[in-house]
Amino acid sequence: MDHNQGLVPLSIMRSGQRGRIITLNVGRGQARRLMEMGLLPGEIVDILSNSAGPIIIRVRDVTLALGRNIASRIWIEAM
Amino acid sequence: MAKILAALAGTPNVGKSTLFNRITGGDVHVANWPGVTLQRAEGKTVHHGIEINIVDLPGTYSLSARDIGERVARDFIVRKKPDVLVVVVDATSLKKSLYFAVMALELYTRVVIALNMIDAADKRGIHIDVDGMEAKLGVPIVPISALKGIGIGVLLDRTLDVAQGIKTRKELLKVNYNGLEPYIYKIEKILKNENALNHYPRIWTAIRLFEGDEVIVEELREEKPELLPKIEALKEKARLELGEDLGRLAISSRYSFIDDITKSSVIEVRLAAPSFSEKLDRLMLHPLLGPIISAFVILITFFLIFAINTGFPLNLLLEYAGYKELASLVEEYSLSGILGSAFDLLSSGIKAWMTSIGYSGWTVGLLADGIIDSLGTLISFVPLLLLAYIFLGAMQDSGLFPRAAVSFDSLFRKFGLSGKAFFPAALGMGCSVAAVTSTRAMDDDRERRVTAMTSPLIPCQARLLVLLTIASAVSSDPLSQSALTIFIYVLSFILYLLTSNLLNKLVFKIEYAPDLLMELPPYHRPSLRVVWWYARSNTEHFLRKAGLLILGLGIVTWFLLNFGSLGYLSGDIANSFAAYIGNILSPITSLIGLPDWRYALAFEVGFVAKEGLLITFSSVTGVSDPVEALRVIGLTPLKGVSMALAMSYYVPCMATVAALITELRVGRYVLLTILMELMIAFVLAATAYWTGLMLGFT
Numbered sequence A: 001m002d003h004n005q006g007l008v009p010l011s012i013m014r015s016g017q018r019g020r021i022i023t024l025n026v027g028r029g030q031a032r033r034l035m036e037m038g039l040l041p042g043e044i045v046d047i048l049s050n051s052a053g054p055i056i057i058r059v060r061d062v063t064l065a066l067g068r069n070i071a072s073r074i075w076i077e078a079m
Numbered sequence B: 001m002a003k004i005l006a007a008l009a010g011t012p013n014v015g016k017s018t019l020f021n022r023i024t025g026g027d028v029h030v031a032n033w034p035g036v037t038l039q040r041a042e043g044k045t046v047h048h049g050i051e052i053n054i055v056d057l058p059g060t061y062s063l064s065a066r067d068i069g070e071r072v073a074r075d076f077i078v079r080k081k082p083d084v085l086v087v088v089v090d091a092t093s094l095k096k097s098l099y100f101a102v103m104a105l106e107l108y109t110r111v112v113i114a115l116n117m118i119d120a121a122d123k124r125g126i127h128i129d130v131d132g133m134e135a136k137l138g139v140p141i142v143p144i145s146a147l148k149g150i151g152i153g154v155l156l157d158r159t160l161d162v163a164q165g166i167k168t169r170k171e172l173l174k175v176n177y178n179g180l181e182p183y184i185y186k187i188e189k190i191l192k193n194e195n196a197l198n199h200y201p202r203i204w205t206a207i208r209l210f211e212g213d214e215v216i217v218e219e220l221r222e223e224k225p226e227l228l229p230k231i232e233a234l235k236e237k238a239r240l241e242l243g244e245d246l247g248r249l250a251i252s253s254r255y256s257f258i259d260d261i262t263k264s265s266v267i268e269v270r271l272a273a274p275s276f277s278e279k280l281d282r283l284m285l286h287p288l289l290g291p292i293i294s295a296f297v298i299l300i301t302f303f304l305i306f307a308i309n310t311g312f313p314l315n316l317l318l319e320y321a322g323y324k325e326l327a328s329l330v331e332e333y334s335l336s337g338i339l340g341s342a343f344d345l346l347s348s349g350i351k352a353w354m355t356s357i358g359y360s361g362w363t364v365g366l367l368a369d370g371i372i373d374s375l376g377t378l379i380s381f382v383p384l385l386l387l388a389y390i391f392l393g394a395m396q397d398s399g400l401f402p403r404a405a406v407s408f409d410s411l412f413r414k415f416g417l418s419g420k421a422f423f424p425a426a427l428g429m430g431c432s433v434a435a436v437t438s439t440r441a442m443d444d445d446r447e448r449r450v451t452a453m454t455s456p457l458i459p460c461q462a463r464l465l466v467l468l469t470i471a472s473a474v475s476s477d478p479l480s481q482s483a484l485t486i487f488i489y490v491l492s493f494i495l496y497l498l499t500s501n502l503l504n505k506l507v508f509k510i511e512y513a514p515d516l517l518m519e520l521p522p523y524h525r526p527s528l529r530v531v532w533w534y535a536r537s538n539t540e541h542f543l544r545k546a547g548l549l550i551l552g553l554g555i556v557t558w559f560l561l562n563f564g565s566l567g568y569l570s571g572d573i574a575n576s577f578a579a580y581i582g583n584i585l586s587p588i589t590s591l592i593g594l595p596d597w598r599y600a601l602a603f604e605v606g607f608v609a610k611e612g613l614l615i616t617f618s619s620v621t622g623v624s625d626p627v628e629a630l631r632v633i634g635l636t637p638l639k640g641v642s643m644a645l646a647m648s649y650y651v652p653c654m655a656t657v658a659a660l661i662t663e664l665r666v667g668r669y670v671l672l673t674i675l676m677e678l679m680i681a682f683v684l685a686a687t688a689y690w691t692g693l694m695l696g697f698t
């Protein structure tokens, strides 16, 4: 199965877009931390702002600021 | 009186501190958790004749023991077995904050859930079927508003119920782990047969082992290492059968359980987008405007703090406008003015009284000047510290600070820091002690250390005062005065970033700044209660920890200033040990153009507190106006620049050193910090001085 089909990293999503988290391409500890904060595969994320700095998203009723490095490892299916 | 022990727990930002403060009425004891720089608050209240002791556990997203906070919270629950665990959740974001509650219920049965922010939920049209939720979770759930004081009595009623065993769960909560159960029971059985890890609930331990909990694995390795291979084999089997990472399976199972609850028990009538918040965020999070607005807000705030504390710059403005008397009134009735006169009165009163009952010489001096004045120095830190903490509290509480951290992140990243390094830098402009202690909020341990070491480079308000005096002594032109001041500040921020970068690379070997990962809570008006409580408890905490140290150093300094080889000197400072040290140091200070033991002496005294620098010049020249005193001693503009540089960047004060000792906890790092500051001060001042000489200045 080609994992990357139709998937984009969260970091290239634009403000106002919405997507579904598919995979977290980070180390195990980091992945669990992200999941416990609500960034779980299957969840829907709204991108509130994405310009130069950290990306701002809303997931599970919470607004989060994510560094670009983490954001580039979270793969999203745009909706 | 009967006593019970309750612990407060929950995710960050759910209003735990507010509730704690509400229940205890602010009568709390703040200390550190043993062995870690993590604040522990404890307080009590009496309800229906029963004393409830409450411990505020660190706010964490889960109980996985992945960081210090989670570990401290979990250990407390498991080992101290509180009579009741009060789990605070946020009614406006249950989908998220219930995660902690579920984890808590899997670990502990005596739980009450405080459904906080019910006022905000009502406003946003969120209806919650509390009875339905209670039925699903099996513990009392009490809607409250910690901010408005709604529902607190009922919460305490239920807390007492649970402590007495009424309405508690009989057994731990079971989440549907989608096929993992047979394996969980197998491990449970192994643990039971082998009598291993008995201090934890067994099922819970089994689940944690599947999730790869390192603390539990480590404990098992110590207790019964022979079980590990068996458990690993079971895990491998489960992974193969279920075809999924087990950690992810466990976490997503908990979230499905939560989704079931929120689907049936929470109704959102209208999707109330907090539009004000969104509009403000568009400004605050703008890559260019964001940092500018944040910086502006902070400058204005410090302007206000400074005016309250010292009268400056309000007094100068009034003076320019021709209201000389009003200006001196403002100065006199500023906080530090009032405190200063109070201690002068006390000290001269004691002197007079002691002389009248027949004491004389150094005993009077020690008590009146040494001890009382050091106490005065200690107390004089209080307004600044308190104001800086009020400022920090208000910025945090309003939601502005996290946004500022986001907007500065890109810039700071270039220097190996994350946007969070903005907090200590901003606070440093108020008080370096507050800056150093604020580094606790960083979640990356190395970044915390680095910023604690470098944030004292940013001139605090005491240094600003000295800086302004130097500027006025060497020039009467307001333009060049402000140019010097601004130059020192801009340079300090550059130094902050550069030295942090260097320390990162050379000492801590960090390649990249930790990636930002933080919650942005909604904006709102800061609550006075919360902010005041925060500021007061932090200030008290610092005074208790560093007070003795400061007092001791103050007395040593008094001794050095008042004793010489001839014994007690009664005021003849030129023959004191301090002057002697000054003489030894003066070859060094002469390299920065200040070739006189009096400068060296002033720098010594400036270590106690920066204002001491000015007082020294006044007492060695006999001229009370510090600006005049500096002129008498012969400060040229070039020497002024050199002195300003040296003064601004060398060790801020002994209180900061005390804070560094308590926060860094490693003597080597404290020494390194002091050496680094001395070196930066010396090199910059010397460079400025010698360049100036070559350009023809004197």
Ligand SMILES: Nc1nc2c(ncn2[C@@H]2O[C@H](COP(=O)(O)OP(=O)(O)OP(=O)(O)O)[C@@H](O)[C@H]2O)c(=O)[nH]1
Pocket: B010, B011, B012, B013, B014, B015, B016, B017, B018, B019, B058, B059, B116, B117, B118, B119, B120, B144, B145, B146, B147, B148, B397, B398, B524, B526, B527, B530
């Ligand atoms: N509307 C509303 N706001 C609340 C209530 N309780 C707390 N808040 C606000 O929510 C914010 C977070 O409250 P804190 O008490 O600092 O939260 P905490 O859980 O202690 O968070 P940490 O200190 O980060 O662990 C504060 O700005 C409070 O003013 C409430 O009942 N209603």
